[in-house]
Amino acid sequence: MDIIIWLIVGALAGWIASMIMKTDAQMGALANIVVGIIGAFLGGWVISLFGMDVAEGQLNIPSILTAILGAVILLAIVKAVRGRA
Numbered sequence: 001m002d003i004i005i006w007l008i009v010g011a012l013a014g015w016i017a018s019m020i021m022k023t024d025a026q027m028g029a030l031a032n033i034v035v036g037i038i039g040a041f042l043g044g045w046v047i048s049l050f051g052m053d054v055a056e057g058q059l060n061i062p063s064i065l066t067a068i069l070g071a072v073i074l075l076a077i078v079k080a081v082r083g084r085a
Contacts, residue, residue: 005059010036017071035071043070
């Protein structure tokens, strides 16, 4: 069941982040899922730096917002690297 939650949160977070960063036309569904899942880990790490904790492996609003935050950060880093290369 956890893998299904990861896929749902990853797809949703990746899609929203790609809309925020205006990279939606360049990304497919699989890329959105991957960006969202990696973004969830990155967002969780960033949130933990501020002393906050988000429930892991749950489908709730704080988890989705954390994943979106991380996915936006990830896409910003990718855009910065690609823009200079």
